[in-house]
Amino acid sequence: MINPDCADDEASAQSGLITITYGYSRDHRPDLKQFILDLMWSGDGDMPLYLRVAHGNKVDSAMFGKLMADFHKEWQIDALFVADAARPLH
Numbered sequence: 001m002i003n004p005d006c007a008d009d010e011a012s013a014q015s016g017l018i019t020i021t022y023g024y025s026r027d028h029r030p031d032l033k034q035f036i037l038d039l040m041w042s043g044d045g046d047m048p049l050y051l052r053v054a055h056g057n058k059v060d061s062a063m064f065g066k067l068m069a070d071f072h073k074e075w076q077i078d079a080l081f082v083a084d085a086a087r088p089l090h
Contacts, residue, residue, distance in 0.1 A: 023057040038067055049075065 023034045034056035041048045050071045054063070064083040072079070 018053055019055045019057070021056045038063070040067070040071055 018035055020033045020035045022030065022032075025032060025034070036054040036056065036058055038050075038052040038054065039048060040050040050067075052067065061083075068081045068083075071081075
């Protein structure tokens with residue numbers, strides 16, 4: 001669910017709501033609101049395995065370690081994780 005007015009991260013996490021809000025825009029469009037979609041899929045790219053939606057003002061690369069740990073708790077498998085974080089263009 002989406003809550004455009006929610007400012008408290010802890011309360012929104014418990015309720016399952018995210019905030020679509022202003023954040024960094026690689027397209028230099030500060031007028032657009034954003035949200036984050038994290039997705040993990042199988043090695044051949046054919047099967048999505050994990051999906052998380054987050055607030056638009058979060059830094060996704062800071063969450064990679066936590067996402068991988070959460071995934072590993074749910075899927076007790078040996079796996080190689082590869083993460084990609086785009087760097088801002090100036």
